[in-house]
Amino acid sequence: MHILRVDLTAAAVRMEETPRDLLFLGGRGLTAEIIAREVSPRCHPLSEKNKVVIAPGLLTGSLAPSSGRLSVGTKSPLTGTIKESNVGGTAGQGLALCGVKAIVVEGAAPAGKNYVLVVGPGGARLDDAGAFRGMGNYEAAQKLRDAYGKAASLILVGPAGEKKYATSTVAVTDLDGNPSRHAGRGGTGAVLGAKGIKAIVIEQPSQKVREAQDKKAFAETCKTFAEALYKSKKGLRDYGTAYLVDVVNGVKGLPVNNFSRGFSPLAASINGERLAGFCRERGGKTGKPCSKTCVIQCSNVYCDSDGRYVTSGLEYETIVLIGSNCGIFDLDAIAELDFLCDDLGIDTMETGAAIAVAMEAGLVSFGDTRGAKRLVEEIGEGTLLGKVLGQGALVTGKVFGVARVPAVKGQAISAYDPRVFKGTGVTYATSPMGADHTAGNCLPGRGGINISQAEGQARVSMELQILSGICDFLGLCLFVGPLPENLDTFAALASQFTGAALSPEDLRAVAWEMLVKEVSFNAAAGVSPVENDVPEFMREEPNPDAGLVFDIPKEELYTFWRQG
């Protein structure tokens, strides 16, 4: 496989041999390594010195179950840290099957110029993107398929990325061709946009699957694992990630009204059952896979009461952060907001958090669905208010003088209140990504301790950050379970696929090295260990429903990465 280097300053593409020491890396492991090697930690994220690395996971393109993840890495304009955000959909497998181990996007096109990068089994080229400029993701996806063929997978920079918003995503088309899958966090779309990339078209690959070195054993491991996953993930299949609404509301850790409450009696109107019911009744669908090898099938198609398509992949984080956390308990309104965000290419989580902060500032009221919609539209229109909100919760809080901003290292906290989910709070505080549940989500039952006790959470978070890191570099969806009991299977898959004998400890070592590399990049970028903390208000103002504050000793967080 090759590294595709795309230099926007020179408008040139080049296929490079993969250096030997990168051969066994993939996904987040590879993006972290290349960013750490090639990007100056102190550069401005939107300057031409920054780079974007787009890398399928090590197993992506193989038959491994739910192995379709694609990592997008850069220095983030949202957090100023190194950033990786990964995404499902069809593009990861498409790239891997075209023999591309990573795309490295560097330099910057002249202002006003942007490109479609076309990648196929035969090579790559840059086409002028003038015709697609400013186009929403849904329209762009359709027009690009018209131009490049229905079989193409697409990676898209929405209008928000073109405007260099720090909330902007990199969108990927799903199996239906909708741009509903997003590498959502950290404003990776803005960096691609600043470089002048509007879209990446991945033409139909010549190979159908990346074969394992030990085909037979690999197929066997895949089959066993897939069957186990299919059996154990019925909840996700039936209800999507929205099943978490009841779980999290049940333990009073549901963000409501800018994290001022942890419980709402209205949660039932946005929960998994309600979502599944609407999907069933209105001609939508639950139990959708987002990529070919997905056996978990947590995605969905959401239709309105007239049966018309509204959005796909309506997820728990969206439902909470742009829903309950804004006082919005109307699934139809949330679905519409999700569509608007997907079409613009903005992170529903950061955007929801920013809107909630704007609500706290009194711009619109909590629960005002029309007002929330208007705010998202302003982001799209690029009004001044849209520009402010488009920079995320922290900048919004600064401009409006709001002190209660739920963010760590500049990134908004996910949909689990860290005062209740204290292990996840440790992850928010310590992850090199800023607040990010996918870096190590200490859900009930994980780690063997009560989610709300202070003691022992650092250990639980560390273990989950390593195991999640393994999934991230292998290209496995986190829903396969970043759990110790799956580690032997991960090692078997990696060994049988690559032909190298990779033990569970080897995988741990790769993930650890990746994390250390990220933490070191951040240190060189000027991130202090003292930023390893949740916002101070969460240590002082109890979540009133749970009666809990965040009380993990600061010292444990500051010294977290010295645990190793």
Add this chain to the structure above:
Amino acid sequence: MHILRVDLTAAAVRMEETPRDLLFLGGRGLTAEIIAREVSPRCHPLSEKNKVVIAPGLLTGSLAPSSGRLSVGTKSPLTGTIKESNVGGTAGQGLALCGVKAIVVEGAAPAGKNYVLVVGPGGARLDDAGAFRGMGNYEAAQKLRDAYGKAASLILVGPAGEKKYATSTVAVTDLDGNPSRHAGRGGTGAVLGAKGIKAIVIEQPSQKVREAQDKKAFAETCKTFAEALYKSKKGLRDYGTAYLVDVVNGVKGLPVNNFSRGFSPLAASINGERLAGFCRERGGKTGKPCSKTCVIQCSNVYCDSDGRYVTSGLEYETIVLIGSNCGIFDLDAIAELDFLCDDLGIDTMETGAAIAVAMEAGLVSFGDTRGAKRLVEEIGEGTLLGKVLGQGALVTGKVFGVARVPAVKGQAISAYDPRVFKGTGVTYATSPMGADHTAGNCLPGRGGINISQAEGQARVSMELQILSGICDFLGLCLFVGPLPENLDTFAALASQFTGAALSPEDLRAVAWEMLVKEVSFNAAAGVSPVENDVPEFMREEPNPDAGLVFDIPKEELYTFWRQG
């Protein structure tokens, strides 16, 4: 002398004995010490946990020449660091003569409630400030004098501080009663505003002067020093600080058009000679003292061509940052902008830098004086654009996607291009205050090396930061000269005044401890040593007129405070 503690949560004031270990501190030394002891480094600057300490210098109120400085310290909403900004005018002496060693303002009034703190020789009280709410500084100063007597000195929070802008100042009335002197940097006005202080009225003290322990020797030292200063500071007296325009333009270090040039052929239209000429011809005045003991007299009164008062204290930093750096070379326009900023209570430096960034983003053109005025008016009106600009250059850059933002630790760089003034650049990079020339300005001739050589600047900056720190805690205006040759005089003044035998080395030790305390506070607040640097563009993009980049090795800056 007493510490006056003002608790806005309880709406209560209390006079406290000064703890013995604070007796020999004053000004910045005292604000740093109290903030470090009492403020949680991780608190939100606008939360009620933050405090503001207002402290006259150790010598303030005495007859020492130019010793009228008043320090305002807090955790800054602009930089997130500890902050001290000091100011001349009449209030420092007023407080000292009322026996107030420091005011500690803590807690926060309920929203919508604000107060006038009245301090007199007999004590202090809080009056309702409803009648003054939202009032500009000039009108407020007049109305407050109407209410509290013409002899009162005033400390004012302008409309910008009430709006909690990170650019907001704390204004102090000058000898004419105009609110033209500002503790400008770091948004100290926003913290006072967030607490609910609109103004501090200092009634006429009963004592006229703070007597020295060794009256005779002190009087002698004062006389000798005053005579020397009066003789040597003719340039400042005749032209004000604007004399620097030619000096800095001459070495091609003048910020022009958001630091894209270092020289302008138009500089003569905004230089000291032009300023002095206008003052002379139009009935204004140069050579004004800003407080009673000032012998340097660098201030001025600026009138328009009809002889009407426009502004007072029009300074070099204002003339450059809101002038040449915005492409504006019209002294009348700059004076009008200065008045608008003074009246709103916003820092002319940070505001000028923010406007230049907005100009770089294309909101208005460089050189568009009407456009610049409109932007300042928007800050006053509190429009959304005003709110953005009111947060300073960094937030403005984020909202408009501008990568060339001349700021360090969130504070805009002063009017000396660090690519030319490399020692001052070291100060910008390393000062615990963020970019701040007053922390240690390596002007030509200081430190004995060429201003633009890379080698040796760390040593020069360190020496100047210590000597400037001595002035800051003694309450001496920096224009007395933070220079080794004055150190014996400083020590004599301090010793004769306090009755303690304070050697030059003792003063150095106090300043060093103060700096270390500030640096430590910042470390605990999450400021990394890696933030000790100028923005990366200044290392890469040469100042085209000087042909220079900033090239002090990063390692020297990162390890700066380990020099000790």
